[in-house]
Amino acid sequence: MTDLQIAKKVNLKPITEIAEKLGIDPDLIEMYGKNKAKIPLSLINNAKAKASHLVLVSAISPTPAGEGKTTISIGLSEALNRLKKKTTVVLREPSLGPVFGIKGGATGGGYAQVLPLEDINLHFTGDFSAIEKANNLLSAIIDNNIQSKTNSLGIDPRTITWKRVFDVNDRALRNIVIGLGGTTSGIPRETGFDITAASEIMAILCIAKDLNDLKKRLGNIFIGYTFSNQPVYAKDLKVAGAMASLLQHAIKPNLVQTIEGNPAIIHGGPFANIAQGTNSVIATLMGMTFSDYTITEAGFGCDLGAEKFFDIKCQSANISPKAVVLTTTIRALKYHGGADLKSLKTPNVEALENGLPNLEKHIENILQFGVTPVIAINRFETDTTEEIESIKDFAKAKNIRVAVADVWAKGGEGAIELAQHVIEIVETSKSKFKPLYQWDNDVESKIETIAQKIYGADHVEYTSNAKRQLKRIKKLGLDNLAICVAKTEKSLSDDPKLLGRPKGFNITVREIEIASGAGFLIPITGDIMRMPGLPAHPASEGIDISDSGEISGLF
The missing domain is CATH 3.10.410.10 (Formyltetrahydrofolate synthetase, domain 3)
Incomplete structure (x- = not known):
């Protein structure tokens, strides 16, 4: 069965029941239909959050085959709840670019999903749209100021770094010229579009602690320079208040549910190769306020998502993870060991072992932060016993915990061993988180x-x-x-x-x-794509909606 077919079999609980299970009075949540809601920021309790066990799910260097961090995160949270540990999974929101492009949705898979997956993967509660509007309002104000004869800051158009954003992959918008059409249509200049997830507004929303902090950070956005070489910030354009007003609802985290009826908080979605790559500080603190265990993920491999989670998010929010789940797959290790994509389903212990140094480096990286890792082997049906044992032997030699996680097929039941390892690490380990560097270093x-x-x-x-x-x-x-x-x-x-x-x-x-x-x-470093393009046959070709409103082809 497909992910969507599995999801359709689930009878969703009213979101009010999920709020009660989390420990929130249903009268306090802001309903978005029957199955999703916003949670007010006033419910965050920093003292309670400090008592929660924060667990990060990361991965080895990603491959075209995919590693499944989100699926592991959801499955682990289900397993911990089965073991009577009150647990919330806190994730990022999907971008429409990958949904309609090549990757598809980002709500987990199989029997480890967050629901309702159609809503989450499409417009959800409108957070991305609000971020897009706030970003583009600033763009409009910048160009209006350049055009103005009476309210000009003297911005040098050649120095403007701020771009507009759009949440669909569209390569034609990467580099454009605006302001054409004569003197009443603006000052011509080169600019472009980024995808919405790449906007600094997204990064700000996900690092802000509250609405006041959000507004302050919006004002601190660097725009460029004046003709007299003076820096220009958004606050100089007196637009931060208007931008914050557009984000008044987007700043509130979203409550949904897992396939097993447990709480899930989804909020924000910055990319990990250009931003911090993790959900909002607010969402994480909300989960920690109401949970014994809070499971969260960071994008791509440990060298990107996890490092930024530790050095940016944790330092900014003053939070400390208690353990790290290092997601790996046998096919990914074989790819890093030299096997080509077409042969990844074929047993190949030699290629797997050649790829183990990538896993080894990520383990070393986690240990540098003073946090204990556990390897999660995200199991696929083509994995062989010999290949699994090879990873276990490697882990044993390194004195690192390891567990096979079969969460796609079995949900929480498939992550019980992994959850037990996490509990033992959290409750018995002497891990002491420390960042890699101090911000005030040069x-x-x-x-x-x-x-x-x-x-x-x-x-x-x-x-x-x-x-x-x-x-x-x-x-x-x-x-x-x-x-x-x-x-x-x-x-x-x-x-x-x-x-x-x-x-x-x-x-x-x-x-x-x-x-x-x-x-x-x-x-x-290198060539970083901030506005992806669509493939020759984008995923949107297979997406449709019936006369009765049933969406198909999303997965």
């Missing part, structure tokens, strides 16, 4: 620390453009921000072709973007 040392300790690079090189930007950043007094490296997710290096555990390489920073509202700097 920019170059922060970048070098990440490159050398997490990626395994020998050295960091800077283009002449990046060196100029470093000087500007220091002059602006923004060198005490966190570092959010934009890098390919396909490799530990900045070269997507270097699989496994590459060695003897350098990281090249070609430019450094300022995301002062979000609170980090973005060193750009």
